Amino acid sequence: MIANPKNIILACIAASILAAFSSGGCGKKADKGLEEVTYRLKWLFNISVVGDLYTDVHGIFAYRGLRVTIKEGGPERDAIKELELDHAQFGVASADQVIRALSKGAPVVVIAQLFQANPLQWIYRPEKTRIEGPEDLKGKTIGITYGGNDETIMRALLSKYKIMNNEIRFFSVRYDYTPFYEGEVDLWPIYQNAEGVVIGEKLHKAGEQVSFFNPDKFGIPFVSNSVITTERMLKERPGTIRDFISALLQGWREALDPANKEKAVATIHRFDRDTPIKIIRKQLAATRMLMKPSPEIEIGRIDVEAWKQTERIMLEQKLIPGPVSVEKILGGVHRFRDHRSEIRSRRSEVGDQKSEIRSQKSEVRNQKSDLRPLISDLYSFN
Amino acid sequence: MLHRRIYQFVIVYFLGLTFLFLIKYVLNLSDYVIPSPQEIWHTACRVFARYLLDVMDTVSVAIIGHILSICLATIVGIIGRLTTWVGSFIKVAAYNIQAYPIVAVAPIIFILLGDGLSSRLLIAAMICYFPLLLSFIGILSEPVGHIEHFYDVTERMSWQLQVKIRAFENMNKLTTVIVGSATLAIVGTIVAEFIAASAGIGYSIRIALYQSDLAKILIALFLIGIFTSLYLTCLEWLGYLTRKRWDRN
Structure with missing residues (x-):
């Protein structure tokens, strides 16, 4: 055939x-x-997610055995809800979202804190508006997003410095910056590393200077974006979480490393075509300062005290009905590090046992070798 | 008529709510994703009065916007019924402008007019105006041959009489179109408030969305439904009265 x-x-x-x-x-x-997981971001693709995109684009997730679908966020997106409905396995949410969700029984766990300093700040023109401290806010028109976390932060600040609502004017903020450009509003809430750079550049071209009012400097350390997952994931797929978070933090470290600056800029420009490269470079520098404000602070570190403070602020403003003990769900890098060190100590224990067995074996071998001449003698005798 | 509309809405609303609870308990979802009945009740006790005022504010803007667009559509419809270049131009322009999504146009309106009443009114009117206009042009440019013929032959036909005849003969269609566009006016106002205004129930829904508070949104939807039913019933009743009066004459 x-x-x-x-x-x-x-x-x-x-x-x-x-x-x-x-x-x-x-x-x-x-x-x-590759294990498939979905990662829902908090906002659209911009500089604030440079590390997330870098990790994916440069194959760090794949190296850890993961195929991650990164989905853009937005005002109508809620990563916590998507995690609970299993539409995503990991997500990014702000601390106020997490605390609100906890107060309603959502099984959410924080595994890393991205921004160590809150990028949400207020932009203003220092030549027109002089602000040395919170007291200077009196008589000013301050932009806030009603219902947003900037409202919570500003109200906490005003309450701390005993500034009454009738001493300032609030302006309801949207995505259109015209009221700020026209000078109708003195302080406008922005993400300092993203819109802050863009607006600053525009005003700089128009011959104006900009400054940022940062409530963190005045004792309101409100936690911003953090990486979250669910309790179920923690129980059922701890290995996946470990691989994901290791890859993600490695990606962030690499993206923020000055040596990889151009690679990081190119990564963002691939997804955010509307922002010129020159601006992205500036945004990257600003992001680096917020993600790693000092060399000793590790990327991904969870600032437990800041989380507790955020919870206190929300309680004071009656945004949650009662305490949620947020520190209990802050797994974070240290939890996984503990887990690893546990594994490491177990490994060393096993190693010790092995070496003990080895020494016992060698003892037996020695005994055998001691016996050998006797046996050979015995044979020769026979 | 009113009670039927209200209880029909209540049935639909509670069916929807039951469906949500079913999902919640079957999938074991937390109150953050779908609120529990107790939470909805507590939220209702807390925000009902405030939301009631917000809905009244929204509906009042929607009614004014609706009336404005009916008046405008009537005027343009009368001009557009002419089989001239102007008439066809108006039709084409109406079709084209209607094709633009309001969410794309609304930000421009808010930049130009600010986030006050005028923007909400304009957007509400815009959303319900174009469907009204197209129907009005269609109805008013359709001759009622068996009646108009008599007046044409006797040379007693005037444009006012022609409009009256065509409107009277199509009163049912006109009432249906006006009632249908009323819901669009309410939707338009809510969308406008959601996008950029700083008052009304659309604005409150936006804040609730920022706070991920579905309970508040459900309360808002309930009130919107009730007020929409009330307004639609009023319009149907007005249509019925007009027909009755014209029949008597």
Whole structure:
């Protein structure tokens, strides 16, 4: 049968088809080797997610055995809800979102804190508006997003410095900055590392200077974006969490490393085409300062005290009905580090046992070698 | 008529709510995703009065916007019924402008007019105006041959009489169009408030959304539904009275 040329041709075709399928199959197999997870961001693709995108684009997730679908966030997106509905396995949420969710029984766990300093600050023109401290806010028109975390922060600050509502004017803020450009509003809430750079650049071109009012400097350390997952993930897939967070933090470290500046800028520009590269470079520098304000602060560190303070602020403003003990769900890098050190100590324990066994074995061997001449003597005697 | 509309709405609302609870308890979701009945009740006790005022504010803007657009659509419809270049131009322009999503146009309106009453009114009117206009042009440019013929032959036809005849003969259609566009006016106002205003129930929904508070949104939806039913019933009743009066004449 094989000798028939027709059959040979058919066999060749079948073999090549099989080869093609098997090579495709190999690819799929390799793909299948990666664990699929979805990661819902808090906001649109911009500089605030540079580390997240860098981790994915530069294959760090894949290296850890993960295929991550990164989804943009937005005002109508809520990562916590998506985690609970299993539409995503990881997400980014602000501390107020997490605390609100906890107060309503959402099984959410914080595994890393991205921004160590809150990027949410108020931009103002120092030549027109002089602000040395919170007292100077009196008589000013302050932009706030009613219902947003900037409202919570500003109200906490005003309450701390005993500034009454009738001493300032609030302006309801939207995405249109015209009221600030026109001078109708003195202070406008922005993400200092993202919009802050863009607006600052525009005003600089118009010959104006900008400054940022940072409530953190005046004792309101409100925690911003953090990486979250669910309790179920923690119980059922701790390995996935460890791989994910290790990859993500490595990605962030690399993205913020000055040596990788151009790679990080190119990564963001690939997703955020509207922002010029020159601006992205400035945004990256500003982001670096917020993610790692000092060399000793590690990327991803959870500032437990700041979280507790955020909870206190929300309690004072009656945004949650009662305490939630937020520190209990702050797993974070240290939890996984503890886990690792536990593994490490277990490993060393096992190692000790092994070496003990080894020494026992060598003892037995020595005893055997001691016995050997006796045995040989015995044989020779026989 | 009123009680039927109200209880029909209440049935639909509570069916929707039951469906949500079913999902909540089957999937074991927290109150953060879908609030519990107790939480909805507590939220209702807390925000009902405030939301009631917000809905009244929204509905009043929607009614004014609706009346404005009815008047404008009537005027433009009368001009547009002419089979002239102006009439066809108005039709084409109306179709084209209607194709633009209001969420794209609204920010421009708010930049120009600010986030006060005028912007909300304009957006509400814009959303319900174009469907009204197209229907009005259609109705008013359709001749009622068997009646108009008599006046044409006797040379007693005037444009006022022509409009009256066509409106009278299509009163049911007009009432349906006006009632249908009323819901659009309310939706338009809520969308406008959601996008950029600083008052009304759309604005409150936006704040609730920022706070991830579905309970508040459910209360707002309940009040919007009740007030929409009330307004629609009023319009149907007005249509019924007009028809009755014209029949008597």
